[in-house]
Amino acid sequence: MTKYIVRRLFQAVIALFVLSMLLFAWLRSLPGGPVSALLGERSTPEDRAALEAALGLDQPLHIQYWRFLTRALRGEFGTSTFVSPGTDAFEVFLTRLPATIELSFVALLLAVAFAIPIGYLAARNRGTALDTGAVVTSLVGVAVPVFFLAFVLRDVFAVQLGWLPPSGRESVGINATRVTGLFVLDGLLTREWDAAWDAFKHLILPAIALASIPFAVIFRITRASVLEVLDEDYVRTAQSKGLRSNVIRIRHVLRNALIPVVTTIGLQIGALLAGAVLTERVFSFRGIGHALSYGFTNRDYAVLQVLIMMAALIYIVVNLLVDIAYAVIDPRVRAK
Amino acid sequence: MNRNPLSPTAKKERIDALARSGDSGRVDSDEGVSLWRSAWRRLRRNVVFLIGAAIIVAFILLATFAPWLAPHDPSARLLIDEVSRQSNPVPEARPGFPLGADDRGRDLLSRLIVGSRQTLMVGVMATLGGLVGGVTLGTLAGAFGGWVDAVVMRVVDVLLSIPSLLMAFSIAAMFARPSQWTLIVAIAIVQVPIFARLLRGTMLAQRHSDHVLAATALGVKKGPIIFRHMLPNAMGPVIVQATLVLATAIIDAAALSFLGLGNPDDRVPEWGQMLGAAQGFFNTFPHLAYYPALCIIVVALGFTLVGESLREALDPKSRR
Numbered sequence: 001m002t003k004y005i006v007r008r009l010f011q012a013v014i015a016l017f018v019l020s021m022l023l024f025a026w027l028r029s030l031p032g033g034p035v036s037a038l039l040g041e042r043s044t045p046e047d048r049a050a051l052e053a054a055l056g057l058d059q060p061l062h063i064q065y066w067r068f069l070t071r072a073l074r075g076e077f078g079t080s081t082f083v084s085p086g087t088d089a090f091e092v093f094l095t096r097l098p099a100t101i102e103l104s105f106v107a108l109l110l111a112v113a114f115a116i117p118i119g120y121l122a123a124r125n126r127g128t129a130l131d132t133g134a135v136v137t138s139l140v141g142v143a144v145p146v147f148f149l150a151f152v153l154r155d156v157f158a159v160q161l162g163w164l165p166p167s168g169r170e171s172v173g174i175n176a177t178r179v180t181g182l183f184v185l186d187g188l189l190t191r192e193w194d195a196a197w198d199a200f201k202h203l204i205l206p207a208i209a210l211a212s213i214p215f216a217v218i219f220r221i222t223r224a225s226v227l228e229v230l231d232e233d234y235v236r237t238a239q240s241k242g243l244r245s246n247v248i249r250i251r252h253v254l255r256n257a258l259i260p261v262v263t264t265i266g267l268q269i270g271a272l273l274a275g276a277v278l279t280e281r282v283f284s285f286r287g288i289g290h291a292l293s294y295g296f297t298n299r300d301y302a303v304l305q306v307l308i309m310m311a312a313l314i315y316i317v318v319n320l321l322v323d324i325a326y327a328v329i330d331p332r333v334r335a336k
Numbered sequence: 337m338n339r340n341p342l343s344p345t346a347k348k349e350r351i352d353a354l355a356r357s358g359d360s361g362r363v364d365s366d367e368g369v370s371l372w373r374s375a376w377r378r379l380r381r382n383v384v385f386l387i388g389a390a391i392i393v394a395f396i397l398l399a400t401f402a403p404w405l406a407p408h409d410p411s412a413r414l415l416i417d418e419v420s421r422q423s424n425p426v427p428e429a430r431p432g433f434p435l436g437a438d439d440r441g442r443d444l445l446s447r448l449i450v451g452s453r454q455t456l457m458v459g460v461m462a463t464l465g466g467l468v469g470g471v472t473l474g475t476l477a478g479a480f481g482g483w484v485d486a487v488v489m490r491v492v493d494v495l496l497s498i499p500s501l502l503m504a505f506s507i508a509a510m511f512a513r514p515s516q517w518t519l520i521v522a523i524a525i526v527q528v529p530i531f532a533r534l535l536r537g538t539m540l541a542q543r544h545s546d547h548v549l550a551a552t553a554l555g556v557k558k559g560p561i562i563f564r565h566m567l568p569n570a571m572g573p574v575i576v577q578a579t580l581v582l583a584t585a586i587i588d589a590a591a592l593s594f595l596g597l598g599n600p601d602d603r604v605p606e607w608g609q610m611l612g613a614a615q616g617f618f619n620t621f622p623h624l625a626y627y628p629a630l631c632i633i634v635v636a637l638g639f640t641l642v643g644e645s646l647r648e649a650l651d652p653k654s655r656r
Contacts, residue, residue: 018494029510139644143583143636145590148611148629151618159619270499277505278591296505297596308506312498319497 004327012320019312023305024068030301072309078302083291089302092291093310098181099169099287103280104272106203107210112265115215119222120254126227134219141216146275150209150282157205165202167284174198206283213275214268221264225257232256259326266322270315348496351530354573354647355537372572375649385645391638399452406446407432411603416441426621438610438624439617447605448627454606455586455635458520462585463578465524470531471567471574477532478539479562489536495529504588508597516599516606519592523585534577538570572650579643583636590632607632 059067071077075090084092122131158166165171169183176195179186184203187196229235230253238248276289277296284290288307295303379385398405408414415427415437429436435444477488495503508514508522542548543566551561586608592598593612602609607628614625 014490015494015497018491019498022494026506026510139640140633140637142640143587143633145587145594145611145629145632147591147594147615148625151615151622151625155618155622270502274499274501274505277502278594281595292502292505293595296509299509301509304506304509308502311502315499316497 005324008320008323012316015316016313019309019316020069020072021065023072023309024065027068027301027305075306077306080300080303082298082300083294083303089306092303093288093306095181096286096288096291099183099285100273100276100280100289102182102184103203103206103210103285103287104269104276106207107272107275108214108265108268110207110211111214111218111268114211115218116222116258116261119219120226120257122219123223123226123230131223135223138216138219141212144212145278146209146213147278147282149212150206150279153205153209154282164205166205169199169202169285170195171198171202202283202285206279206285209279209282210272210275213271214265217268217271218261218264222257222261225260226253229253229257263322263326266318266325269318273311273315348493348533351533351577352537354576355534355541375646379645379649382645382649384641385649388638388641388643388645391634392642395452395456395635395638398449399456402450402453406443406449408443408446410442410447410450410605412443413441414443426617426624435623435627438613444624444627447610448607448631451605451607451610451628452631454516454604455589455608455632458516458523458589458606458608459582459585459639461520462523462589463527463581465520466527466581467531467574467578469524469528470533471535473528473532474535474537475539475562475567478536478543479558479566481540481543485536488532492529492532492536496533500526501588501591504592505595505597508592514597514600516601519589519598522592522597523588526588527581527585530581531574531577534573535570538573539566542566542569576643576647576650579639579646583639583643586632586639587636 077089079085080087080089080092118134122134125131154166157163170176174195176183176187176192176199177190179189183199184196187193187199235248235252238252239245243252273289276287277293278289279285280287280289281293288311291303292307292311294300295307415433418427418441425439427433427437427441433443433445435448437443438447473488473492477485477492504522504526507525508518511518548561548565551565556565589598589606590608590611593606593608594615596612598609598612599606602613610628611625611632614621614628617624
């Protein structure tokens with residue numbers, strides 16, 4: 001067990017190392033090179049020369065890489081040019097992080113809450129209208145561009161019907177106390193119920209749009225996994241020795257079928273981050289995805305650097321944790 | 337030396353499962369028919385496959401004959417006189433213009449019809465690019481093993497660990513002037529590690545199988561063994577993956593256009609680009625977004641349906 005965790009940790013470190021080299025190569029291949037990337041296009045030649053000397057761009061590559069690495073580890077990536085002009089890029093990441101955590105968490109919760117029961121029911125009723133309908137829905141869900149779904153949801157439920165707010169994280173005029181930066185949680189902690197409810201209403205539509213990505217994946221994995229487990233000998237044995245069907249369902253089928261589902265859920269963090277770039281933009285939900293999307297559109301490379309690196313870092317760490325959790329749940333993994 | 341994937345993450349497992357499926361299917365072929373023939377036998381009666389195939393055939397026919405089907409020139413600003421920023425930014429439908437025109441007075445229906453060509457081109461070229469890159473890397477790794485395999489697979493695993501759409505955005509942002517080709521390159525590169533891992537898996541599975549052993553014993557050189565004996569057997573899973581990638585490539589192209597990383601030159605229309613350009617009109621003229629979105633959804637669904645039913649047909653577990 002310890003050996004497995006050490007090996008996975010080692011792999012994660014190598015992954016981070018290769019990732020830093022990729023990011024370094026990416027930065028150097030940007031149009032105009034790192035200097036324009038950090039200073040923006042309107043920089044003066046004096047500024048550029050000064051920064052070039054400060055960055056040591058006349059030094060050999062390996063020394064440049066080392067400097068890049070140490071700067072990155074200290075969180076020094078330069079200042080934002082567009083997303084939040086003049087602000088330190090790492091600070092942009094820190095101020096935007098809570099919004100995306102809140103949104104992704106609710107989206108993932110929604111996806112899991114619907115995908116697992118529906119996947120289980122579809123598998124148990126294989127070939128029925130319920131099963132076919134659920135499978136077709138998930139396939140259509142994959143085919144719909146997520147930003148289009150976001151637009152449609154906003155148009156119907158916010159603009160046409162006016163049930164929910166069309167954009168932002170809170171209504172104008174709500175002066176809520178900030179504790180964690182997670183607006184709903186803040187409202188609950190400070191007992192400002194109006195603020196919590198308002199923040200929650202702002203979350204619903206973007207969360208539904210974002211949840212469509214993990215929903216389709218988790219649904220299909222759950223269905224396939226339950227189908228496989230239902231075929232296993234131990235389920236037939238349990239049936240033939242007369243166990244109550246509820247016991248079989250929960251203890252034998254669901255418990256075993258959920259093992260691959262857990263890994264899939266961890267893996268969805270990546271898809272959620274990419275999806276957040278699109279949904280947060282449609283709903284002007286000022287999180288990491290919102291910053292990334294405008295960073296891409298307006299080439300705010302300082303912000304992009306930080307956010308891409310942190311996104312990959314979060315993704316690698318979450319997957320490491322999921323893999324370790326997986327080994328704890330499933331003894332077969334350790335033996336591999 | 338069989339280097340098993342050490343980390344049990346699902347993205348890799350899915351690729352590896354697909355890699356195994358094509359290979360083991362041949363062995364227990366009950367009636368002595370080939371994998372493809374038995375797969376076809378089941379696909380023929382599969383409604384899902386038939387619907388998907390019909391969509392793809394219609395799409396390809398539309399793209400092929402688009403210039404003759406389109407009632408107008410898609411880049412001609414025929415109704416530009418009626419476009420005014422304040423009162424009427426988007427001309428309405430009328431005889432001769434069944435869907436109306438876009439904000440530059442160009443016939444929407446003609447743009448949708450002709451747009452199928454660029455959409456098909458983006459999908460096919462991006463998939464082909466990912467396929468060629470991935471098959472080359474995967475074949476190298478799987479056929480030679482040893483340190484080649486170790487190095488290639490470490491890099492591939494790291495690339496797989498970056499959220500793929502995020503990577504496509506980052507690559508597209510590397511180019512100073514976005515165009516149709518930078519978009520294709522960005523989507524293609526993201527597919528390379530997936531195809532590489534898939535190919536390596538199928539190659540590894542064959543390295544110790546009887547037909548390779550027999551060829552080696554007969555004194556066949558390594559090159560011909562790889563290209564004539566191993567690669568053809570790896571094609572089943574690759575085709576399945578390529579079909580699914582075609583769908584995501586078309587959807588991802590729309591996402592890139594939405595962020596302004598797509599082709600800025602809109603004289604030759606593309607569905608993703610049309611959808612991206614319609615974002616400013618969503619509240620006032622949603623039909624500008626609905627039509628291209630519907631086209632993308634239907635075509636992506638077609639490729640997904642075919643890909644998924646092919647996967648099932650080629651999977652030995654689902655054979656009866």
